[in-house]
Amino acid sequence: MIAGISIYEILTLTTVLFFIGIYGFITRKNLISILISVELIMNASVINFVIINKYLYPDILQGVIFSIFIIAVAAAEAALAISIIINLYRQISSVEVKDTEIMKY
């Protein structure tokens, strides 16, 4: 618990973070920025789990354990995405979405 701060403020923060992530994913033109947006979404849920655990159900540490797993998986995901981006960069020397796309409807 943080003195003087209720769960509402923190949940508002995580929700805002979540939607910033969604907005960024849709509007960014750079593959790395898109990846950063996805990480924002992940981290919003990590904070959510920890806070809900701490404020609402402090007896069992389910949420905290879950958040540790999320952090690990998010790291793996970022590593894989970056390795594919690097491979793409070797071929086209760019990480802009518009240079990447050759398949379209």
Add this chain to the structure above:
Amino acid sequence: MDFSSFLLMRHELILLTITLLLIIAEIFIPHHKKSNIVHLAIFLFGIHTVLGFLGLAESSLFGGMFRTNEMIHFFKNVLNVGVLILLLQSADWLQEKIVEQQRGTEFFVLLFSSLLGMYFMISAGDFLMFYLGLELSTLPVAALAAFEVSKRISSEAGIKLILSAALASGVSLFGISLLYATTGSIYFNDILEVISVSNLSILGLILFFTGLAFKISLVPFHFWTADVYEGAPISIASYLSVISKGAAVFILMILLFTVFKPLMFVWENMVYVIAIATMFIGNLFALRQQNMKRFLAFSSVAQAGFILLGIITGDQLGLATVVYFVLVYVFSNLAAFGVVQAISLQTGKENRNDYEGLYRTNPKLSLVMMLALFSLAGIPPVAGFFGKFFLFTAAASKGYYLLVFLAVVNVTISLYYYLLVIRAMFLRKSENAIPFFNSKLYMRIGLILTVLGILTLGLYSPLYEYIFELSSNLM
């Protein structure tokens, strides 16, 4: 708890052992004999598939995080058979293209880890296990989609898949966290007891649904499908459309039917709208595709729409029909992708125009393709008809007549584009038709197995009754 109860995870343990054995074999097999690794992997996986059919007790492990029963066990066997056929079909591609680059083992290790993830996903008893299974099943496939590192289109497919999958799982996670806030637990059984209708839990359900909808490529989330299928190696496209989609449908259905049962009046409406949109958009986009892989991608989007007709019922009949339909779909789609792969491997051609006059030069191959497409379209003698018929019956028994009517309209639309391919193969003549070729042994076995599957499922009705019996386990 003694160690013998670990044998409940027999599927997982054997698959993990095979994966590790392959890594060891990679070290000890000398360079010029690397193609043996393909034989070894197929042999070991064949044994695993046969062993899978042995019975298994119904129980749960790790305080309820991992559970298994006959239905889950049966579905794991379906996935096994699918992957075995897929390995047989891609053996030639592996030996000609991948083993030369010394990357054969890598392919199998990634593919088997992904399958392992699916096992854990469908026998998950809580959201943590479910999430880990989902990620373990998705990440290796993204690496596999970008497997042909020298091809730009393959990297593009990989990056599209990994970013969409990461977004989907992130959104899904946020949904899970909201459900955790309302119920105070991540175990399915505990959630079922305390879940109640509130705005927060409905939002949680919708966000959670989004994550799985990405995997099944339901309509607002289907944008990655066609591009990834086109860019990825054909065996991976086939894996994504058959195995990955099948597993995701299964777990989505179980969760909606059990954990989210109290919220049924919410997800009913959601599934209703998404089913209609998925069928129409999948079919209409499939009409204008020239590339066979993109064509099959949109056809698989449309098939996912039909599957939702069974899910919307929320009862045992719906569950049995969906599992049966997925089983039929596995065989039909594997046959179609197998033929595309055989032709692409020999000639590098993937467009519909290239198939003109195929019947005159390669009659057997075109007959397999015809059977597969008839089964996907739902023409009576073959299995696909019964799959669709049961789905429509299940939906109609709950009174969704308008939905069934729209689905029938969509079957008609889909018949048109499936027949376009068949017309190209049988009725058109072409100067530069694909010349006659003989596929290798593995590919032949793979295609024969799919044909046997399609015919058996269509003609041998006790199988459906068996599935119906099993499905009482879960309801």
